[in-house]
Amino acid sequence: MTQKQLILKERPNGIPDKDTFAFREVEIEEPSEEEVLLKTLYVSVDPYMRGRMSAAESYVAPFQVGEPLSGGIVSQVIESKSDQLSKGDIVRGNLPFQEYHVVKANTVHKVDTNGLSPSVALGALGMPGLTAYFGMMHIGEPKENETVVVSGAAGAVGQIAGQLAKQAGARVIGIVGSDEKATYITEELGYDAAVNYKKGQLDQQLKQACPNGIDVYFENVGGDIGDAVWPLLNTFARIPVCGAISSYNLKEDEQDIGLRVQWFLIKSRAKMQGFLVGDFADKFSEAYPILAEKVSSGELKFEETIKEGFSSIPDAFNGLFSGENIGKQLVKVADVD
Amino acid sequence: MTQKQLILKERPNGIPDKDTFAFREVEIEEPSEEEVLLKTLYVSVDPYMRGRMSAAESYVAPFQVGEPLSGGIVSQVIESKSDQLSKGDIVRGNLPFQEYHVVKANTVHKVDTNGLSPSVALGALGMPGLTAYFGMMHIGEPKENETVVVSGAAGAVGQIAGQLAKQAGARVIGIVGSDEKATYITEELGYDAAVNYKKGQLDQQLKQACPNGIDVYFENVGGDIGDAVWPLLNTFARIPVCGAISSYNLKEDEQDIGLRVQWFLIKSRAKMQGFLVGDFADKFSEAYPILAEKVSSGELKFEETIKEGFSSIPDAFNGLFSGENIGKQLVKVADVD
Structure with missing residues (x-):
């Protein structure tokens, strides 16, 4: 057979x-x-x-x-x-x-x-859920009343990352690519606001959505979206870098060109850290029961x-x-x- | 008067x-x-x-x-x-x-x-010395046999940063803009190698100078120099971002455009962190006597x-x-x- x-x-x-x-x-x-x-x-x-x-x-x-x-x-x-x-x-x-x-x-x-x-x-209880957990809780470390921005906010990882930040007491803004996704993250997931980058003027939209600047930026997308975030970083901002999907289909002779980030990191004394879920393998047994409880109880939606x-x-x-x-x-x- | x-x-x-x-x-x-x-x-x-x-x-x-x-x-x-x-x-x-x-x-x-x-x-015993100390020792954290690259390596901060990494047991490569500076850092300061970016093909020069990749990059310069470093980052690399002097004289309508760093940070799970010496004010009294002793004894040259x-x-x-x-x-x- x-x-x-x-x-x-x-x-x-x-x-x-x-x-x-x-x-x-x-x-x-x-x-x-x-x-x-x-x-x-x-x-x-x-x-x-x-x-x-x-x-x-x-x-x-x-x-x-x-x-x-x-x-x-x-x-x-x-x-x-x-x-x-x-x-x-x-x-x-x-x-x-x-x-x-x-x-x-x-x-x-x-x-x-x-x-x-x-x-x-x-x-939610697999690789994407754990990725969201470790990136947000171990690198992003959102605190009460901080402003957290998640790109790819309606995606497999983003949908969990934003809710975890919200549960930590932060104000959470999601960047998405459609009105349907904007509605999903605000109405279903409890994000405080959504920004649809396809509507243009992302920097203006973000500035309006983040009047107190950005303390944590959970990066899933890269490209123009990251570029719009850097000028809004607050002092001691944290940037877990989970993905850069906007660049994955570049051709072999193309490079990912945009705003260099050094000055923004200095000005805000920000930390930007790439990670893979596997880096936290020794903590899976700590994280999994937390996620499982939240998913089973409906506290984490997906x-x-x-x-x-x-x-x-x-x-x-x-x-x-x-x-x-x-x-x-x-x-x-x-x-x- | x-x-x-x-x-x-x-x-x-x-x-x-x-x-x-x-x-x-x-x-x-x-x-x-x-x-x-x-x-x-x-x-x-x-x-x-x-x-x-x-x-x-x-x-x-x-x-x-x-x-x-x-x-x-x-x-x-x-x-x-x-x-x-x-x-x-x-x-x-x-x-x-x-x-x-x-x-x-x-x-x-x-x-x-x-x-x-x-x-x-x-x-050496002022702001630049302390900047080098905290950036290298508290963010860069060089370990024995690691490869450390310092840009602006012959400058006020770089000259101290490189020597501190060397004393921590790392192999240290400096990026400079003249042969005179290359000679200074290798002959006087004990850097293991120097790369003169003005000779062109910086990426090739760096690759040759860093056959085992780069574990710590102490960033003073930014621009094309940072861009040449990112592809060589090793897993769990650390990047203290101290300065980006190449961008400071940009005109008001110019932006600092180059390689976006997200993918490189993910691939190497690297940490990039902006800092100011003042962020470490509560540790000055720890660092100053160390630097003073090393400078007085001639262990740190400048x-x-x-x-x-x-x-x-x-x-x-x-x-x-x-x-x-x-x-x-x-x-x-x-x-x-």
Whole structure:
């Protein structure tokens, strides 16, 4: 019996297109001792994957041409030859993008979804949720009555980051790319204000939304959006740098050119710090229960944008860069049995 | 009796020129009770003063047009009506740029020069020395065998910063703008290598000089020099941002445009932090004895470039931006009695 697998056909130069991805049929293997057979339920597409499609050195090894893409997947165990997992269990793993996997049981993590959709293990209670938590709470450190700005505020990470800042007592402003997202973050998530950068004059809009300046800027986007923030930084501002999605599809001969930040950092004695969620691995066990409690109780809200079918992965991925998603972008591959 | 005073005649737009500065004659006052009459020995000219010449908001109030410039001055007491200071004492203060001052004795600090020239209180044992100490040791935190790069490496701050990193066991590379400065930092200060950015291909030169990447970048200059550093940052690199002298003479309608830094910070999970020496005021009493001991013993070396005469202050100031100075730039106004 065969299954679909998504491979990197060619490295993209600029925006990934139809030559970037290809599907192929591969055999579904049989599990041996200590192994399980998994059926993919949800595939996570994330902006950082764009970096892995290039050959350039990065913090994670490049995908190989002709080999499958891989990333966060939530699956259900449909056959188990291990004591560690039972048929029906929901697991999360970092796995090749295909419809079924045979893996050692100890290479995936059992997910207790606590009555929530299993997809939450790829979003609010997965990598994006933890990223928001550590970036905001360990680098941003928002304090009562401070002004916090989040770019990509309606995205997988931003939606959690803003709420955490709000719960810390800060005034929180989100930068988004549509009126629908602006409504989402103010009406659903409790952001104090939203700025839609597509309406232009971002610097004026931001200045109006932040009359007391900016104490924490949670950076997901970069580009013109960061440039509009720097002049508004307050003394001792903190800038967790989580992403720079506006630059990920630059062509190989293009550079990310804009305002240099040095003078702004000096003037405000601000701290700007790049981070990856993995840097905080030793603190996952501290953060996860906090997030799980807040998500289960409804204190932390989140949205998911779900495309249907394994073959929609390329579209779902590219949609991240045109801002199609509200909240976490996922691809649903199969139903839970 | 009158004396010379240096005033801000017009705010400069771009490089300060003959319309920026003017000298005028003002009366020398008589000291009252608790006051002292001071004779200026040395005037410090520093890049940060350029920011104060503009009306724009900064971390320190702008100079006022028609009013004297001010900054670090070392003086000798020539008449005292206070118990706190005696005739002949050497003091340091933040004072208007003129040849004599009458001040309350408690507004200046007595300097124990320990056999060194009084000018050292404006350089290695003054604001630049402390700036280097806190930026390098509290933000840069160089570790044994790490690679540390200092821009403006032969300047007032850079010359101290590089030596402190070297003493912490790091490999230290300085970026300078002349072969004379390259020789100074490698032969006199013990830097491991120098890169002269005026020879071009800075990115190639730096890559050769830093085969193991860059762990700490002490930023004094900004512009193309920072841009060449970002691609070489190692994981968890630290970037104390002390100055951005390349941008200080931009015209009002010009912006500092270059490589955006976000992606580089993410990729290396680097921390970039602006600071002012005053942020560490509560630690001066910890740092000063360390620096004083190292300077007195000769463990920390330093150079001074001294122009003669009060009327040379404008030239000395402008020379900072064309890189004329090696080490601390000073103006000598009078001899010690």
